[in-house]
Amino acid sequence: MTMTDQHVPQNLPKRLQHFVAGEFVDSLDGATFDVLDVDRAVASARKAFDEGPWPRMLPRERARVLNRIADIVESRDERLAEWESFDSGLPITQALGQARRAAENFRFFADLIVAQADDTYKVPGKQVNYVNRKPKGVAGLITPWNTPFMLESWKLAPALASGCTVVLKPAEFTPLSASLWPEIFREAGVPDGVFNLVNGIGEEAGDALVKHEDVQLISFTGESATGQLIFANAAPTLKALSMELGGKSPAVVFADADLDAAIDSTVFGVFSLNGERCTAGSRILVERPIYDEFVRRYVERAKNIKVGDPHDPATEVGALVHPEHYAKVTGYIEIGKTEAKLAAGGGRPEGLESGNYVQPTVFVDVPPTARIFQEEIFGPVVAITPFDSDEEALELANDVKYGLAAYVWTSDLERAHNFGQRIDAGMVWLNSHNVRDLRTPFGGVKASGLGHEGGYRSLDFYSDQQAMHISL
Numbered sequence: 001m002t003m004t005d006q007h008v009p010q011n012l013p014k015r016l017q018h019f020v021a022g023e024f025v026d027s028l029d030g031a032t033f034d035v036l037d038v039d040r041a042v043a044s045a046r047k048a049f050d051e052g053p054w055p056r057m058l059p060r061e062r063a064r065v066l067n068r069i070a071d072i073v074e075s076r077d078e079r080l081a082e083w084e085s086f087d088s089g090l091p092i093t094q095a096l097g098q099a100r101r102a103a104e105n106f107r108f109f110a111d112l113i114v115a116q117a118d119d120t121y122k123v124p125g126k127q128v129n130y131v132n133r134k135p136k137g138v139a140g141l142i143t144p145w146n147t148p149f150m151l152e153s154w155k156l157a158p159a160l161a162s163g164c165t166v167v168l169k170p171a172e173f174t175p176l177s178a179s180l181w182p183e184i185f186r187e188a189g190v191p192d193g194v195f196n197l198v199n200g201i202g203e204e205a206g207d208a209l210v211k212h213e214d215v216q217l218i219s220f221t222g223e224s225a226t227g228q229l230i231f232a233n234a235a236p237t238l239k240a241l242s243m244e245l246g247g248k249s250p251a252v253v254f255a256d257a258d259l260d261a262a263i264d265s266t267v268f269g270v271f272s273l274n275g276e277r278c279t280a281g282s283r284i285l286v287e288r289p290i291y292d293e294f295v296r297r298y299v300e301r302a303k304n305i306k307v308g309d310p311h312d313p314a315t316e317v318g319a320l321v322h323p324e325h326y327a328k329v330t331g332y333i334e335i336g337k338t339e340a341k342l343a344a345g346g347g348r349p350e351g352l353e354s355g356n357y358v359q360p361t362v363f364v365d366v367p368p369t370a371r372i373f374q375e376e377i378f379g380p381v382v383a384i385t386p387f388d389s390d391e392e393a394l395e396l397a398n399d400v401k402y403g404l405a406a407y408v409w410t411s412d413l414e415r416a417h418n419f420g421q422r423i424d425a426g427m428v429w430l431n432s433h434n435v436r437d438l439r440t441p442f443g444g445v446k447a448s449g450l451g452h453e454g455g456y457r458s459l460d461f462y463s464d465q466q467a468m469h470i471s472l
């Protein structure tokens, strides 16, 4: 396959523009144009916040708009999937359904904002105190390139539900799907200025948003190193920060696990979404008595995964997002060859001479000191390591700087709970994967994040809670 064979979706925008104060606009000219574009977008969001109806609408009225957004988003599933697959290299079958997930985020926060209750405290005979919840202000939303539209919705929905106005800065690698938002919001009746979009690179547009004194909060999803930089850059203006960062999540498979289910899940866990998934189970720890069988069956499965044109419905692993990312992932594969035993993959698939294609790659007997065990690769590459006891498994599971997700496979439920609770991870799946209840906390510990979103935690992040005290 060559680049000229690439399927090009219809109706692609001819050029990407910013969206500010209800209008599509081009970049301003000048050396610091990204900063000026961000200024313009923040001013629009600020005006809509200070003077517009959105923050003052009844929750029920905002919920109606959010439900309309959800319906429109869902009706664009096919177009979104085509664009997302074209822009990011995601297999088309996995890009389909992203719109449904995005729509669910809007429906969920529409329900939640209507059901929102706030606390009241009574000191008998003396005082009544209550919480006056208010939207925080202008929300800066900075998002990554993996499943970009869906991840944007995860921030847009609670920010808008809470009554904030927003400036979205999508990832520069995948700006295409974000260009669908302006029309969707317009059609749903979101007032001008409530939603603003600035395209630009992280170090300029993202940075300007982070440092802007009129932005009250930043919700960021991306790499841990970027998160650290944003944390420092936001300090002078004391912003609220929510950080969903990188991961190197373990899948721990005990000898008493349902092996068929564990293999299915751990194959899916690292090779779906091209391995470009924050919660990927990229380290598989397997108890010694089943290690050889697990490895044999896993390797066989990995070798049969179909890599190819993202637009082909038979494709299971598509093309990585960008040549830069391709170089990073293949660089790790070369490092892995010096650190552990290569059991499957390890390079470019036969017949795919150009494009960012990588074979599903399995390293076995990987020591915990290996870089491929410790560092986030964010591609279709997995490290498998044996263990002999629960204690050793726990040590291995926790022996990385990250703590986003973990997966535990065992038929002993007592062990599953006890072991799962001791893992340093924000989210643990027992004998399951990838099922998310939107009410639960989402986020990581250690280098994987700061703060939690999900359910009322998201609404709390996007609002201020003012304490009102009344003497009786």
Ligand code: NAD
Pocket: 142, 143, 144, 145, 146, 151, 169, 170, 171, 172, 200, 201, 202, 203, 205, 206, 207, 210, 221, 222, 223, 224, 226, 227, 229, 230, 243, 244, 245, 246, 247, 277, 278, 279, 376, 378, 404, 443, 444, 448, 449
């Ligand atoms: P990235 O950190 O390179 O970029 C993310 C966003 O930050 C982009 O929009 C980028 O333009 C912007 N950015 C970059 N530098 C910036 C700066 N100095 N100031 C402000 N903004 C800046 O991440 P990526 O490569 O786009 O995404 C992949 C990473 O995201 C992986 O580490 C993955 O694990 C993580 N991720 C985490 C979650 C989660 O929920 N924890 C979800 C998806 C992805």
